[in-house]
Amino acid sequence: MNRSTAAIAQSAAKTKKSSYFRSRWNAPLAGYLFISPWLIGFLALTAYPLFLSLYYSFTDYTLLQPMKWIGTRNYERIFTADPKFIQSAKVTFMYVLASVPLKLIAALFVAIILSRAVKGISFYRTAIYFPSLIGGSIGVSLLWRNIFGVDGIFNKLIGVFGIEGKGWITSPDTALSTLILLTVWQFGSTMVIFLAGLKQIPNDLYEASSVDGANKVTQFFKITLPMLSPILYFNLIMAVIGAFQMFTSAFVITNGGPMNSTYVYAMYLYERAFSRYELGYASALAWIMLIAIIAATVLISYTSKYWVFYETDTGGKKRK
Template sequence: MASKSSVVTLPAKARARRSVISGRQHLAGYLFIAPWLIGFFLLTLWPILRSFYLSFTEYSLLDDPTWIGLGNYEDIFLNDRIFVQSLKVTFTFVLLSVPLKLFFSLFVAILLNKSIRGISFYRTAIYFPSLIGGSIAVSVLWRNIFDLNGYINHVLSWFGIPAVGWLSNPDTSLLTLVLLNAWQFGSTMVIFLAGLKQIPSDLYESASVDGATRWRRFFHITLPMLSPVMFFNLVLGVIGSFQMFTSAFIITNGGPANSTYMYALFLFEKAFKNYQMGYASALAWILLVIVAALTLLNFALSKYWVYYEAEGGRSK
C-alpha cells in the first residue's frame, strides 16, 4: 500500500514543482516586458487616445478642453484654405520624391551589387549620409548649398549662368526638398541591395544562355524578383514623406508663398505656435486616415505587380 501511495504522490509532487517553476518563469517574463508595456501605455496608447478626444474639443493649453463635437473637422474641411494648400504641397512632394528616391536607390544598389575590389568601402561611403538622416545640420547645409550665394549658384557662375533663387522662387523651392529627400537614399538602397543578393544567380545564367540581353534580364528577372522589396520601400517611402517636417521648417519654413508648406509643418504651427491643440489633434487624425488609406490602396494594387516566388506568381 505504501508503494502505491508513493507512486500516486510522486507525480503530484512533480506537477506541483513544475507549476512553481512555470509560475516563476512567467513572472520573470512579465518583469522583463513590464518596462515596454509601461512605456507603450504611457507614451503611446494614452497620447493616441488623448489626442483623439482632444480632436473633438477646443483646447489651448491655458484652459480646460471644451467639447465642440465635429467643430474642428468642419472648420478644417470647410473654412481652412491653408489645409488645402498644405495637402496639395505634401501630395506633390510625395509624388515627386518617392519615385525619385526609389529610382536612385535601385540604381545605386545595382552598381554596388558587384564583386569588385573595395566594394565594402563604396557601400559604406554611400550609406554614410543616411546616418545623419534628416537632421538639423543636414538641413542647414542644404540651405547653404541652395542659397542665392550658395555653392550651386557658384558652380553655375563658372558657366556664365546667372544665379537662381532656388529657395526664394515658388517654382523651385519644393524641388530643393525633393532633392534632399532623394539624396537620403542610403537605407532604401541597403534594402534593395539585400533583395538583389537574394535573387538566384542561375536565373541570370539561364537567361544569358538563351540569348537574353542585359535589359531583358533586368525587366524580366530583376524587377519581378525585386518587386516585394520595391513594394516595401514604396510603402515606407510614402509614409515617411507625409511626415516631412524638419527640412521644410529649417530650409524654407514653408515659404515662399506657402510653396513648401508641408502638412506636418502646418500641424506643428497649429499646435505649438497658435496653441490650438484640439485643432492640431484633428489634423493629426486626418493625416492618419490619409496615410492609412494610401497604404491600403498600395496593398490592394500590389496584387497586379508584386511577384512572390513562394506563391508561384503575383500576390493574391
C-alpha cells in the same frame, strides 16, 4: 466506498483542471515579463497619447482656457473654412508623389551598381550610406540652404558653364524641388535594403536567361524587379509614410515659403499646436494625417497583389 471513490475522482479532476489552468498561465508569464518594459512604454508613450489626442480633437483645447467639448466642429472647420489646410495638403501630396518614386529609383540604381564585386566596394557602400544617417538633421538642412542660396555653391558651379543662377530656395517655382532633391539624397537606408535583396537573387537565373539570349534590360524587368518586388513593396510603404511626415527640411530651409510653396502639412500642424496653442484643432489635423497615411498604405497593399511576386516552394506565384 462508492462515495469515497467518487469524491477522490472529483478531487483529482479539480486538481487536474486547476493544474491545467495554472500551467496555461505560467507558460506565457515569462514572455510577458520579458516584454513588459516595451509593453509599458508602448501603453504609456504611444497608446495613451494616441487616444488622448483623439479625444482632444473633439474639444476646444488651447492651454489658455478650460477644455470644452465641441464634437466634430474642428473637423467641419478644417474641411469647410480653412484654406491653409487645402494648401498644405496640396503641397504635401505633390512632395510625396515626386520624392517617393525618385528616391526609390535612385536607391535601386545605386544598389545595383554596388552589388557588383569590385575592389573597395565596402568603402563605397559606407560612403554612399553615410548621408542617410545625417540627412534629416538640422545641420544638413542649414548646409542645404547655403548650397542652394543666391551665393551658394550650386550657383557658382553652374556659373562655370555660363549659366546664371538664382535663389533656388527663394523662388516658388524651385523651392519644393530643392526639398525633394534633399530627400532623394537620403536614399541610403532604402539602398541598403535593396542591396540585401539583390544578394538573395540566385545568379543561376541570370545565367540561364543569358543562354536564352536575354540582355541586361530584359533581365532587369523579367528577373530583378519581380524578385525584388516584396522589398520594393516594403520600401514604398516606408517611403510614403516618411514623406507624409516631412517637417525638418521645410521648417529649417524655407520655413514654408516662399509664398507657401513648401508649406507642408506637418508645418501647418506644428503652427497650430505650438504657435497658436490650438491643441484640439492640431489634434484633429494629426488624425486627418494618420487617416491619409493609412489610406495610402491600404491602397498600396491592395494594388500589391498585381505586382508583388512571392517565391513559394512550388516555384513562385503572385499573391492572391
